[in-house]
Amino acid sequence: MPYLTLQNISKSFGSARAVESFDLRVEKGEFISLLGGSGCGKTTTLRMIAGFETPSSGTIHIGGIEVEHLPPRKRNVGFVFQNYALFPNLTVAGNIAFGLKVARQKKADLLARTNEMLELIHMTELAGRYPHQLSGGQQQRVALARALAPRPGLLLLDEPLSALDAKNRQRLRQEIRELQQLLGITTVYVTHDQEEALAMSDRVVVMNKGRIEQVGTPREIYQQPKAGFTAEFIGTLNRLHGVWEQPDQGIVRVGNLLLRTSPARGGLAGSPVALGIRPEALVWNGQGANSLPGRLVSTSFLGPSIRCVLEVDGQKLIFDRLNHTVGFPPKVGDEILLTLACADLIVL
Amino acid sequence: MDDLSATRSLARVVRHALIVASGVVFFVLPLVATFLFSLHGKKNELGFSAYEHVFADPQFYSTFLFSLEMAFATVVLGLVLLLPTVLWMHLRAPRARALIEGFALLPFVVPPIVLVFGLIKLYSRPPLDLVTSPLLLVAGYIVISFPYLFRSLDAGVRALDLKSLTEASQSLGASMVTTLWRVIIPNLRTSLLGAGFLTFAIVLGELTLAVLLAWPAFGPYMALVGRDLAYEPAALAIVSFLLTWLFIGLVQLLTRTKGP
Numbered sequence: 001m002p003y004l005t006l007q008n009i010s011k012s013f014g015s016a017r018a019v020e021s022f023d024l025r026v027e028k029g030e031f032i033s034l035l036g037g038s039g040c041g042k043t044t045t046l047r048m049i050a051g052f053e054t055p056s057s058g059t060i061h062i063g064g065i066e067v068e069h070l071p072p073r074k075r076n077v078g079f080v081f082q083n084y085a086l087f088p089n090l091t092v093a094g095n096i097a098f099g100l101k102v103a104r105q106k107k108a109d110l111l112a113r114t115n116e117m118l119e120l121i122h123m124t125e126l127a128g129r130y131p132h133q134l135s136g137g138q139q140q141r142v143a144l145a146r147a148l149a150p151r152p153g154l155l156l157l158d159e160p161l162s163a164l165d166a167k168n169r170q171r172l173r174q175e176i177r178e179l180q181q182l183l184g185i186t187t188v189y190v191t192h193d194q195e196e197a198l199a200m201s202d203r204v205v206v207m208n209k210g211r212i213e214q215v216g217t218p219r220e221i222y223q224q225p226k227a228g229f230t231a232e233f234i235g236t237l238n239r240l241h242g243v244w245e246q247p248d249q250g251i252v253r254v255g256n257l258l259l260r261t262s263p264a265r266g267g268l269a270g271s272p273v274a275l276g277i278r279p280e281a282l283v284w285n286g287q288g289a290n291s292l293p294g295r296l297v298s299t300s301f302l303g304p305s306i307r308c309v310l311e312v313d314g315q316k317l318i319f320d321r322l323n324h325t326v327g328f329p330p331k332v333g334d335e336i337l338l339t340l341a342c343a344d345l346i347v348l
Numbered sequence: 349m350d351d352l353s354a355t356r357s358l359a360r361v362v363r364h365a366l367i368v369a370s371g372v373v374f375f376v377l378p379l380v381a382t383f384l385f386s387l388h389g390k391k392n393e394l395g396f397s398a399y400e401h402v403f404a405d406p407q408f409y410s411t412f413l414f415s416l417e418m419a420f421a422t423v424v425l426g427l428v429l430l431l432p433t434v435l436w437m438h439l440r441a442p443r444a445r446a447l448i449e450g451f452a453l454l455p456f457v458v459p460p461i462v463l464v465f466g467l468i469k470l471y472s473r474p475p476l477d478l479v480t481s482p483l484l485l486v487a488g489y490i491v492i493s494f495p496y497l498f499r500s501l502d503a504g505v506r507a508l509d510l511k512s513l514t515e516a517s518q519s520l521g522a523s524m525v526t527t528l529w530r531v532i533i534p535n536l537r538t539s540l541l542g543a544g545f546l547t548f549a550i551v552l553g554e555l556t557l558a559v560l561l562a563w564p565a566f567g568p569y570m571a572l573v574g575r576d577l578a579y580e581p582a583a584l585a586i587v588s589f590l591l592t593w594l595f596i597g598l599v600q601l602l603t604r605t606k607g608p
Contacts, residue, residue, distance in 0.1 A: 079519040085512035099520035
């Protein structure tokens with residue numbers, strides 16, 4: 001039985017539809033990310049789960065209890081805000097103990113739990129500091145500990161890392177994931193950062209214009225994106241346009257080239273087909289079922305990798321090459337050969 | 349070039365000195381003059397006899413105590429009325445701001461004399477015969493101090509991320525009352541004390557409402573003393589000035605004792 005269920009949830013603000021026909025089941029202990037651009041309804045969905053917004057229609061169940069008419073304080077949910085929202089008048093320890101105090105826990109239990117949380121976020125020595133004396137990353141750790149201290153059944157995080165610098169963001173996202181797995185707490189995480197969603201989640205919900213576009217594991221979302229929004233939104237995707245040559249064999253003709261895809265997704269012979277290729281799937285001078293000869297049009301140095309643009313039969317392909325090979329890249333204008341495995345050719 | 353910059357810095361010094369000097373002339377000189385004048389209670393002798401007279405007058409204590417009580421009631425009732433209003437405006441009804449700001453201007457537009465006649469006319473007959481109750485005086489004081497209470501609280505709430513703090517508190521299991529008591533009020537302490545102090549200062553010196561509603565308040569007492577005597581009113585002015593500063597000092601002391 002899922003721990004969190006959202007059934008046919010919709011939310012309108014005046015005439016604007018923020019969320020439409022949203023259905024989701026989250027298993028106990030699962031880490032789910034709601035991923036999408038700004039205004040796609042991901043934060044509104046999270047706020048409806050927390051009880052800060054009331055759905056216009058639909059039902060929400062947390063731990064088997066219907067909650068859409070319950071106030072936030074009765075939902076047993078921990079919430080971490082984008083801007084931390086720590087209480088400025090309370091110390092780190094005071095902030096963490098807040099939920100326990102409100103629940104009237106015994107003083108000994110309260111102290112023990114607060115210390116346990118402080119240890120978990122490695123901030124025991126900063127227990128007496130006030131929020132304004134902490135860095136952004138430290139503040140967000142305290143916010144996380146504060147949300148987890150009363151042992152909520154569900155943890156909700158609303159873009160918790162977006163106010164941090166890149167280094168802190170990476171470190172903290174790992175810490176959040178480790179903590180979540182350690183505690184086994186069901187988590188819904190809102191982000192617009194696809195790398196974050198892919199790196200942290202068990203499953204990712206891709207959202208667009210208030211609707212779910214695709215739900216799947218990070219690997220599914222990345223390697224088998226649904227045509228349309230998800231394919232465009234997640235990562236960089238090259239598109240090649242061709243026609244089915246031998247659909248039963250999964251063979252597609254792109255100009256003078258014949259490319260082999262997985263046969264299972266073949267269409268009608270002669271019908272047009274769009275193919276997607278991830279830049280990192282293209283291998284220079286490698287071995288693969290498909291060969292793509294072309295002319296190098298441009299290169300750009302990105303540090304760890306080099307992004308190259310190849311012209312294949314009048315269509316442009318981006319491919320990435322790790323920056324470790326002596327003598328690479330070839331000069332712009334050179335003819336080179338790229339290879340590609342069947343499984344890496346995505347039929348859109 | 350050096351000459352030019354030297355001339356410019358001299359001009360800046362002169363300009364600043366002029367500003368400070370006009371401030372001193374405007375604010376400090378009258379005070380010094382009043383204080384010196386208050387020391388002339390006895391002929392050809394400087395001393396505190398006027399102050400002795402003031403402190404020897406039992407009416408000084410009774411009127412001051414009365415005004416203190418009224419000020420206290422005004423601050424408490426005013427904050428009880430306005431704090432939830434300002435919070436409600438920020439959290440639920442941002443569009444009500446224009447209306448509330450309009451109300452906050454009214455006490456400046458409607459003179460106290462008009463207000464007090466309005467109050468007397470409305471509340472001098474049953475079922476609302478409140479004209480003999482100090483509650484009506486407090487109500488009038490709340491109207492007069494409304495702009496100061498509102499502005500101070502509004503500024504304090506604006507400086508907080510009220511929505512996130514309230515939501516954070518609620519998601520941690522707190523009711524709205526607990527949130528108000530444990531999160532909002534402690535973080536608004538400075539602005540609450542500021543609002544309280546301004547109200548105190550206004551009520552302690554208020555004249556029109558107290559006179560026309562016939563209450564033995566400190567304002568009318570000062571006016572009465574000023575009509576009949578020469579040096580004592582000056583001494584009273586200095587005393588009330590010092591009391592005002594005492595409250596400012598108390599506010600600062602209270603706001604500094606705890607917290608970030």
